[in-house]
Amino acid sequence: MSIWRSAFAASLTLWMATSAQADEQVSTFTLDNGMDVVVVQDTRAPVVTHMLWYRVGSADEPDGASGVAHFLEHLMFKATDNMETGEFSRVVAENGGRDNAFTSYDYTAYFQRVAADRLGLMMQMEADRMRNLALTAGDITSERGVIIEERNQRTENNPRALFGEQVAAAQYLNHGYAVPIIGWMHEMEELGMQDVMSFYEAHYAPNNTILIVAGDVTPDEVRTLAETHYGPIPANPAIAPRARTAEPPQIAERRVIYRDARVAQPYVSRSYLAPERDPGDQQAAAALTMLAEILGGGTTSFLTEKLQFDSQVAVYAGAFYRGVSLDDTTFDVVVLPSPGISLEEAEAAMDATLAEFIQTGVDPEQLERIKMQLRASQIYARDSASGVANRYGRALTSGLTVEDVQAWPDVLQAVTAEDIMAAAEMVLRKDTSVTGYLTRPESPEATQ
Amino acid sequence: MKHLILSFAALILLALPARAEVDIEEVTSPGGITAWLVQEPSIPFTALHIRFRGGATLDREGKRGAMNLMTGLLEEGAGDLDARAFAREMESLAASFSYSVRDDALSIQARFLTENRDDAVALLRSSIKAPRFDPDAIDRVREQVLSGIRSDAVDPNEIATRTWRSMAFGDHPYGSALSGTEQSVTALTRADLLAAHGDIFAKDRMYVGAVGDITPEELGTLLDTLLGDLPETGAPMPEAAVVGIAGGITVVPMDVPQSVAVFGHAGIEQDDDDSFAARVLNQVLGGGGFQSRLTQEVRVERGLTYGVYSFLVPRDLAATYQGQVASANDRIAEAIDVIRAEWARAAAEGVTAEELEAAKTYMTGSYPLQFDGNGTIARIMVGMQMLGLPVDYIATRNEKVDAVTLEDVQRVAASLLDPDGLHFVVVGQPEGLSTGPLPN
Numbered sequence: 001m002s003i004w005r006s007a008f009a010a011s012l013t014l015w016m017a018t019s020a021q022a023d024e025q026v027s028t029f030t031l032d033n034g035m036d037v038v039v040v041q042d043t044r045a046p047v048v049t050h051m052l053w054y055r056v057g058s059a060d061e062p063d064g065a066s067g068v069a070h071f072l073e074h075l076m077f078k079a080t081d082n083m084e085t086g087e088f089s090r091v092v093a094e095n096g097g098r099d100n101a102f103t104s105y106d107y108t109a110y111f112q113r114v115a116a117d118r119l120g121l122m123m124q125m126e127a128d129r130m131r132n133l134a135l136t137a138g139d140i141t142s143e144r145g146v147i148i149e150e151r152n153q154r155t156e157n158n159p160r161a162l163f164g165e166q167v168a169a170a171q172y173l174n175h176g177y178a179v180p181i182i183g184w185m186h187e188m189e190e191l192g193m194q195d196v197m198s199f200y201e202a203h204y205a206p207n208n209t210i211l212i213v214a215g216d217v218t219p220d221e222v223r224t225l226a227e228t229h230y231g232p233i234p235a236n237p238a239i240a241p242r243a244r245t246a247e248p249p250q251i252a253e254r255r256v257i258y259r260d261a262r263v264a265q266p267y268v269s270r271s272y273l274a275p276e277r278d279p280g281d282q283q284a285a286a287a288l289t290m291l292a293e294i295l296g297g298g299t300t301s302f303l304t305e306k307l308q309f310d311s312q313v314a315v316y317a318g319a320f321y322r323g324v325s326l327d328d329t330t331f332d333v334v335v336l337p338s339p340g341i342s343l344e345e346a347e348a349a350m351d352a353t354l355a356e357f358i359q360t361g362v363d364p365e366q367l368e369r370i371k372m373q374l375r376a377s378q379i380y381a382r383d384s385a386s387g388v389a390n391r392y393g394r395a396l397t398s399g400l401t402v403e404d405v406q407a408w409p410d411v412l413q414a415v416t417a418e419d420i421m422a423a424a425e426m427v428l429r430k431d432t433s434v435t436g437y438l439t440r441p442e443s444p445e446a447t448q
Numbered sequence: 449m450k451h452l453i454l455s456f457a458a459l460i461l462l463a464l465p466a467r468a469e470v471d472i473e474e475v476t477s478p479g480g481i482t483a484w485l486v487q488e489p490s491i492p493f494t495a496l497h498i499r500f501r502g503g504a505t506l507d508r509e510g511k512r513g514a515m516n517l518m519t520g521l522l523e524e525g526a527g528d529l530d531a532r533a534f535a536r537e538m539e540s541l542a543a544s545f546s547y548s549v550r551d552d553a554l555s556i557q558a559r560f561l562t563e564n565r566d567d568a569v570a571l572l573r574s575s576i577k578a579p580r581f582d583p584d585a586i587d588r589v590r591e592q593v594l595s596g597i598r599s600d601a602v603d604p605n606e607i608a609t610r611t612w613r614s615m616a617f618g619d620h621p622y623g624s625a626l627s628g629t630e631q632s633v634t635a636l637t638r639a640d641l642l643a644a645h646g647d648i649f650a651k652d653r654m655y656v657g658a659v660g661d662i663t664p665e666e667l668g669t670l671l672d673t674l675l676g677d678l679p680e681t682g683a684p685m686p687e688a689a690v691v692g693i694a695g696g697i698t699v700v701p702m703d704v705p706q707s708v709a710v711f712g713h714a715g716i717e718q719d720d721d722d723s724f725a726a727r728v729l730n731q732v733l734g735g736g737g738f739q740s741r742l743t744q745e746v747r748v749e750r751g752l753t754y755g756v757y758s759f760l761v762p763r764d765l766a767a768t769y770q771g772q773v774a775s776a777n778d779r780i781a782e783a784i785d786v787i788r789a790e791w792a793r794a795a796a797e798g799v800t801a802e803e804l805e806a807a808k809t810y811m812t813g814s815y816p817l818q819f820d821g822n823g824t825i826a827r828i829m830v831g832m833q834m835l836g837l838p839v840d841y842i843a844t845r846n847e848k849v850d851a852v853t854l855e856d857v858q859r860v861a862a863s864l865l866d867p868d869g870l871h872f873v874v875v876g877q878p879e880g881l882s883t884g885p886l887p888n
Contacts, residue, residue: 145750315591
């Protein structure tokens with residue numbers, strides 16, 4: 001039983017879903033205006049998922065306008081020159097569909113799930129709002145209230161989220177990953193029409209998008225509809241490959257201590273700067289993916305074995321690695337100490353266990369079990385066409401190619417114990433790490 | 449051939465939204481266990497969903513949290529295998545089993561490959577039939593549960609929900625958290641867990657759905673192997689609960705920037721003749737999507753919240769109509785005023801013909817979209833069985849939605865919606881709220 005894993009494990013589902021599948025029917029092509037298109041066929045139900053992914057996220061925001069990528073995502077549901085405010089979602093609903101959108105560091109995506117014969121209508125509306133957004137001052141005011149409440153709900157009311165922001169800000173000195181996706185509150189409060197529209201004009205163009213259609217549709221049908229609806233939109237020649245500031249070499253270990261009276265379960269986290277999956281070069285990321293699983297992927301993992309079973313230092317221990325990222329990512333370890341164990345003791349036990357792993361090496365039977373699970377996950381993944389669509393969207397907006405996505409399962413299977421140990425020695429270095437304590441304020445009794 | 453059929457279907461689809469084509473058959477095993485099955489041989493695995501009615505409401509007097517702790521221990525060692533050996537075996541098979549308990553049912557979700565199905569079923573069987581409840585596992589999982597209980601105690605959403613439920617249901621199991629208290633969980637013994645196990649795992653409360661690469665004959669054999677030697681009967685079901693909460697506002701002070709509010713009053717049973725009219729009403733008032741009145745008025749027009757919803761909660765032993773909203777401390781009072789006003793407007797005027805049509809189109813059109821994947825369909829089929837719905841229900845469900853008239857909705861709105869009966873529990877530092885019962 002692991003009631004805690006889900007609190008930290010956005011990356012677990014990522015990991016299980018990041019293997020491409022045998023027999024998946026994926027086609028790709030590019031429109032004349034530069035829009036990339038991926039079609040995933042799944043004829044089990046007469047339904048499609050239509051997704052438009054923009055190669056722009058919060059890490060591409062100008063200084064001082066944090067949160068504008070996400071704010072624009074919200075405002076894309078307002079009026080255009082051709083549609084009233086709210087009409088987009090209303091039409092989707094009237095057609096029995098569901099729609100939403102999401103923003104991350106590296107991408108912004110809009111999607112609808114709808115009966116397959118409504119695909120053209122979805123494209124018509126999505127193409128419209130790519131160019132014709134018509135915002136009012138009232139939209140800015142009311143929707144800014146909404147995103148502020150969203151930050152209140154996700155972050156201000158949640159000490160774990162506040163702590164996570166501080167850790168990320170300490171991890172990145174010179175890169176947009178230091179800034180929360182939703183934005184810093186003091187900057188969100190000042191976001192205005194000019195911030196939104198200049199971001200929209202700079203980034204929303206067909207040659208900055210990937211269209212992904214998954215479901216009961218043929219590639220030819222998608223091509224015809226896409227050329228009709230998206231084809232007429234001209235490319236924006238000003239769109240260039242994303243050039244972001246790079247981190248300097250990290251030479252000092254960093255520590256973050258956040259105290260909050262709302263913390264009931266303190267914990268220690270350690271994040272190490274780590275390479276991400278790069279096009280044509282995914283071996284190191286594959287080894288790190290395996291390392292996270294071996295160290296802290298579940299009941300049989302090394303950290304769990306040592307800290308929860310052998311010593312009962314922890315009520316939970318886990319390791320996470322998010323390989324799909326445009327720029328340098330992190331490898332994370334978290335330990336929730338048992339009652340009576342201090343954070344210092346938990347950290348010492350974590351470090352001792354990591355050192356022991358470097359000495360002990362990989363258990364070959366565990367590695368084989370993980371590879372078996374990965375092979376099986378390719379079968380299970382075929383059960384969700386929208387999951388496949390998401391996997392391609394994240395990868396292609398993070399600098400990877402369709403070939404990289406399709407090669408990934410084989411790259412994972414080829415990882416050896418030596419690769420994993422080399423990855424561990426490369427990444428698990430304290431001078432490229434941030435150690436974080438989330439804990440309660442020091443009480444008078446504690447300081448006596 | 450399939451494409452010819454689909455292109456014909458597409459012609460019809462121009463006029464009608466997609467129809468759910470889920471071909472359910474009822475399978476009875478040689479040993480007499482029934483299950484609903486959808487064969488889907490295109491992917492070589494099977495998803496299985498099993499539910500045992502009663503769930504955490506079967507906790508015995510003074511043993512709150514026993515069913516939850518017992519459920520958490522099912523994967524922590526069974527038969528000859530201790531917790532770690534069990535986990536290694538599950539990994540080797542690339543199977544996944546998950547066990548969870550809620551108010552009304554204990555659920556087991558499993559998926560396993562066709563190539564090693566028998567071994568996976570044997571392992572799953574041992575976890576249901578012969579969990580070990582080893583003392584070290586009990587202590588370990590107990591600490592995890594206690595850690596969760598302590599965290600819930602400072603989570604504004606949990607506090608709001610628990611306070612509302614405590615006020616609504618008092619001493620009934622619905623009135624307290626199913627994970628128990630630090631005190632009750634600390635006191636639980638191995639004997640309590642064995643008692644909880646015996647109370648719930650019985651054929652008289654069991655429902656099974658299976659979707660995937662398996663034939664009816666194979667499923668029949670599987671059912672007898674997996675569940676055939678469970679006892680016929682378990683513990684009696686608890687008495688129905690009374691929704692005993694009056695209108696008003698209760699504030700639980702907490703130092704957070706955003707106030708969290710949970711609100712509601714009594715609801716409507718799932719088998720009520722007006723159940724569909726109530727669901728259409730809720731879709732208009734506060735259902736999911738951007739079109740609901742609450743979302744339009746509280747979020748879109750006024751920017752007071754990121755999310756406001758209402759939902760019908762027809763549990764086995766009591767039905768409630770609830771909702772939730774979160775707004776900054778200085779704006780929650782306005783959000784609550786708007787919600788109560790919308791509740792009153794709908795009670796007095798019902799919905800418009802346009803809203804009714806839009807809600808029906810959405811509900812009928814989106815219905816097929818939820819049959820998304822083998823595990824999901826297995827879960828939905830178990831839910832249908834627990835409600836006593838017929839095996840052909842999916843094909844007829846949209847007709848029931850379409851049959852709802854404006855008069856039906858007005859009648860249900862007038863009887864169900866009670867703006868003065870709404871009780872809001874607000875956790876935070878809300879400004880400008882007068883607490884206590886509503887003034888007459």
